Amino acid sequence: MTEQTKDDNKAATKKVIYAAVFANLGIAVAKFIVAAITGSAAMMAEGIHSAVDTGNEVLLLIGEKNAARPPDQAHPFGYGKVVYFWALIVALSVFSLGGGLSIYRGVHGLIDPEPIENALWSYVVLAVAAAFEGYSWNLSRLGLNKYRKDGDNLWQAVRASKDAAVFTVFIEDTAALAGVLVAAAGIGLGQLFDNDLFDPAASIVIGLLLVCAAFTLARETGALLVGESIGREETGELREIINADPSIDKVTRVLTMQMGPDEVLLTASVQFRRGMRIDEVEQAIERLENAVRKHNPAVRTLYFESAALRSSWT
CATH class of the missing domain: 3.30.70.1350 (Cation efflux protein, cytoplasmic domain)
Incomplete structure (x- = not known):
């Protein structure tokens, strides 16, 4: 692999991460504001999710920077695996902060449900979030294509990918898009049936989605960290x-x-x-x-x- 090709791959990876950072940061702020206005547990869970994702992408950038260090006497094979370490930390944060807090917020909402007010704002923010998350998701999908063989689906591309930063963003964005749909469904069903329990139930489902995403990330990055072969x-x-x-x-x-x-x-x-x-x-x-x-x-x-x-x- 030429140095030019390697630099191009790194530039493409950073583009994916930067797009995810800016998208999630703006979305997180909007979701928290709307959650405060409407009192929606699902919107609060979505805000937590986007905030955690923003921090995670920053961790991936740290990993990318450290991995670029040249080999030295202490690390004669270089620092490439640093990316896998930080991706594993991301998986742990998705599980503990994203999944755990969303489930906690949902359970609290089931015990003491609150009516949703001004639900229209929730739909507007969720629609905007879906657009930004979709853009970031598509960039990460394109990044996966270099590992994707003819006939392979996206999941097979994730399994074949060795670029932890790219497949981490892809998995996070996939969970985020699913979370947007769940949040919208929870708010919509709550209005349709005039039942305040649908919204906190959606928060729990979002938390479970994040837990599943975290386990997937931990499995993929853990295998690379301990010494996975090229296949x-x-x-x-x-x-x-x-x-x-x-x-x-x-x-x-x-x-x-x-x-x-x-x-x-x-x-x-x-x-x-x-x-x-x-x-x-x-x-x-x-x-x-x-x-x-x-x-x-x-x-x-x-x-x-x-x-x-x-x-x-x-």
């Missing part, structure tokens, strides 16, 4: 490329680890042909490195191990 299919293709080189008798094992959104570590245990000279082995390794990087430019660090050569030279 069985891609690893198999790299194994075939290595095995196809004329200097290789046998490929014993190929291991990969995602070190960041655009960085992969590869180790391969191979058996070179017996009788090869040192210079021939060096040429073969250089040839293999070029072939691997041509197939997958994200492979930035490669290690080859040959037990057969060790035994023949000792």
Whole structure:
């Protein structure tokens, strides 16, 4: 992967995050104002949701900035996984602050329901929120497309994506759009049936949506943080490329680890042909490195191990 391509990917990721920050900040303020005017528990839950999302995107920007630091003696493989750490923190905040507070607010509303006043303002703000969230959602969807293969749906693209910042915004925005619909339904049903319990019930549903989103984020980012591979299919293709080189008798094992959104570590245990000279082995390794990087430019660090050569030279 060229430095230009890597910079373009980072710029696209930051665009997604900045769009989400500004959208959620404005929406959060509007939702809190309307919640105070109308007394709607669902609107309060939506305000909490948008406020938490705003803070989360700031955390992702911190992660992106720290991940850009060059390798040093303490972190010889770089800081790419910092993004995954902050994305995991985001998942925890979505669960505790977003989901927990929304559910608490809903339960409180069920115990002591309050009538909704001036509901029209709620609908106006929810409509505006849906427009802004939809714009941010579409940007994150486009960011996922670079990991999306022909025939894959968006969920498969999320599972395949290694850019935690992009898929975090996508999952958050998906939950936000669903929350807008739930809030509107809760307020509307409350007016239709003249029942004040629909609104706090909607707040609880919004909280449960956020809890589900948080678990999804935690699972995806946690797997990347502890050392997820680039995938069985891609690893198999790299194994075939290595095995196809004329200097290789046998490929014993190929291991990969995602070190960041655009960085992969590869180790391969191979058996070179017996009788090869040192210079021939060096040429073969250089040839293999070029072939691997041509197939997958994200492979930035490669290690080859040959037990057969060790035994023949000792």
